[in-house]
Amino acid sequence: MGDRLTQLQDAVDQLAQQFVAALHFVHKRHDLEVLGPNDKVRDVNQEPEQREVDPLPADEFRAGMSELSRDLITKEQQIEYLISMLPGLQNSKQDQDRLIKELEEELKAAEADRQVALKERDQVLAELDKVIRSIRRP
Structure with missing residues (x-):
């Protein structure tokens, strides 16, 4: 087990990785929707591995987003705790x-x-x- 600063750095690194994973999930698993009346969604028949977006059903997507959000909040709380344990904040x-x-x-x-x-x-x-x-x- 490392010192508090090492633990804090590791937690910040993990939070950054979680942010990247969350962005990747949203980017790859969102549903294609039109944003305006003139927009069209192209129907591109590609192999599943080659698709840019592989949408999940809405309920699964929301569940994934909720889980990722909870993980980010938990990691942020861990970081706050580690910061509060650093010497000098109350001394x-x-x-x-x-x-x-x-x-x-x-x-x-x-x-x-x-x-x-x-x-x-x-x-x-x-x-x-x-x-x-x-x-x-x-």
């Missing part, structure tokens, strides 16, 4: 500075602990080396 600059200083102090303490553990490791390795070298075959 002042002073709070953020204080938090950074606390984290720096924690990091210094952890580094000191690490240095102590490294020294202990080196001491134990040296003692183990002495023990191993002192063992003689009978």
Whole structure:
């Protein structure tokens, strides 16, 4: 699981893909209709794979549009939630500075602990080396 910014970027990318998928669905599956009294719909007999538009029945088209709309709204709400979870929206600059200083102090303490553990490791390795070298075959 990535950090919040990575999650937010992934969600925005997914939303963009959903927009493209919705536009593709509308473009390929709408019903051909006349817009004015002089307009005509050409009857082009092409193979199903070659048709520019493959219309769905009106109820299926509306159901598909509703599903795509719900998906877009859900993704948008997920993005809003991720944005609300970003640090800094409810914190002042002073709070953020204080938090950074606390984290720096924690990091210094952890580094000191690490240095102590490294020294202990080196001491134990040296003692183990002495023990191993002192063992003689009978």
